Amino acid sequence: MQAQEVRAAPAGEPAQVREDGRADLRARLGCLSSSRITVSDPATPVVLPRRAVDGVEAAVHAALANVDRHRPPETRVWLLVEDEEDAATVTVRDDGPGTAEGRIAEAESDGRLGIARSIRGRVRDLGGDTVIVTAPGEGTEIEMRVPR
Incomplete structure (x- = not known):
């Protein structure tokens, strides 16, 4: 049941797209x-x-799903949203056991593309x-x- 807590977190608010086609990342992740x-x-x-708000939100959900899959149920997560002049930065940090050096690259070479596509790929697609x-x-x- 605990492992479902992060995945079961509600999706962000409806986009509430403004007339200029933009949305609020803070509201979607808050x-x-x-x-x-x-x-x-x-x-x-x-x-x-x-598009950027949707992509970042999906990448954050992928990062949270990784916590569920690969970390103990008591692992805590901190989500930091920063608004900078030229960019927005979102950091997902956990207090889990961490990962051995090279393990993420090894998983990618084995065809496990969660981080490569669900996180890095989405963010890269947004520039x-x-x-x-x-x-x-x-x-x-x-x-x-x-x-931006």
């Missing part, structure tokens, strides 16, 4: 807060093209970058940065 997920976001909307930092005993941090 509702993911739960007993396991702490969300920190700006006090003001983080407005991006709807952004993904940085993943993990080590045994140190948890995992996935930083996704998409340009």
Whole structure:
């Protein structure tokens, strides 16, 4: 039951697309807060093209699903949304056991493409970058940065 908590988190608010075709990333991700997920976001909307909001939201859900699949049920997650002048950055960090060096690349070469396609691929398709930092005993941090 605990493992379903992150995946069962409600999808973001309906897009609430503005007349200019943009949506609020902060509103879409803010509702993911739960007993396991702490969300920190700006006090003001983080407005991006709807396509970017949809893509980042899907990448965040993929990162949370990885926590469910590969981390103990008591693992906590912190979701940080940052609004910068030229980009929006979303960081998903957990306090799980971390991953051995080279394990993510090994999984990709074995055809397990969760991080490669569901996270890195989505962010790359938006013109952004993904940085993943993990080590045994140190948890995992996935930083996704998409340009405005």
